[in-house]
Amino acid sequence: MSGKLYIVGIGPGDKDLRTLRAQRVLEESQVIVGYNTYLKLISDIIEGKEVIGARMKEEVFRANVAIEKALEGKVVSLVSSGDPQVYGMASLVFDIIARRGMTLDVEVIPGVTAGLAAAARIGSPISLDYASISLSDLLIPREEILKRVESAATGDFVILLYNPINKPLLEETMSIISKFRSPETPVGIITKAYRQGEIKEVTTLRDWKKYENEIGMVTTIIVGNSRTYNAGNLVITPRGYERKYEL
Template structure:
């Protein structure tokens, strides 16, 4: 019997923000594999299923387990929060399959990534071109992270910062962006978007130092056109350059 893997993005956490396809993929699966926090977030969908929960930094174990169970004929849901492509499990799973030349039926199910959830809470900061930058140096060298942040700022992208787990590196990146954008550039800081304990702050780059950023936080820095209005961040698409508003 042929197995299958659904690589599922369950969104930011609350059931209403899951896609229909994500829910259906988990329901079709006999085995669900995921990081323990994501397993808890999907707990209402797991009755009667075999659940394989893993700790932080056990991503290779999760991917290999999903592949092995699919090769045994099981239908497996390998779950990530947000979207499985954006710092999730899809790239690792497919990379392993390519390296090992493993023919397993895989479908990636998209989800609402953290930057989209945070952006919705902030208003519309993602209204034009956006760069996603992961501030965790577990897999990417610090100098590469810093270089990408500076180049994104110089290119005037809106910048969404994920996983600010190292306070020193986070501060270095923020100050480097501030040198390009200036201390008045708007920044939105959202913690636990669409989860219990949610916090939403609209600040200026020069004000963000006193706010604790951690792996549950997304920071969105506006581009040169982003403005704030009534507590919201708004990045114009450019309609005012073409039409009379």
């Protein structure tokens, strides 16, 4: 008899930013599966449950074991940081189920993404159209990533950069963006948003490299568009009200 598989977004890490639905689902689950770092972020709620942890690059193992436990008739939560559809586990789980022709009750529980959390820490930089791009080239060729970066830059989107751990790729990315943006374009560099040890810097496209040593896997970089501006330590992208109304 099949059980139930929840793919749960736990948000950026702070307990207060979990959704009520995510909290209830985790409480109801008999089995919790996740990357070890994510399990530490929900340590307050997993005591007494069957917990299956995994290391980085073991996503396929996590997906398979969560599916297997659900097929055994258990209620299972497979956790992702942020939202499970945004560079998380949802796609992999559904892909495996579809390829194998399996029947399983699966529900995605959305969560606050790293991009939303990082943006909130520096004002309102993503109030208009934005593009989200992962700089992880473990699964996607760098040429494909850079093509997307150029498309976002030419389209004047605010750009959210996830997983900027590959420094040569990050530098090439920022170089491409710099061809289409002013050197004074605001750049936010936020590490561990809403987690212990959070670091946030507001700089410009010209000066971002001053903070390159602070950038890691849990950093989100936000590059403004042509209308984004700094106001003290805030980064603001106007929605266009100033074009029609007296502010």
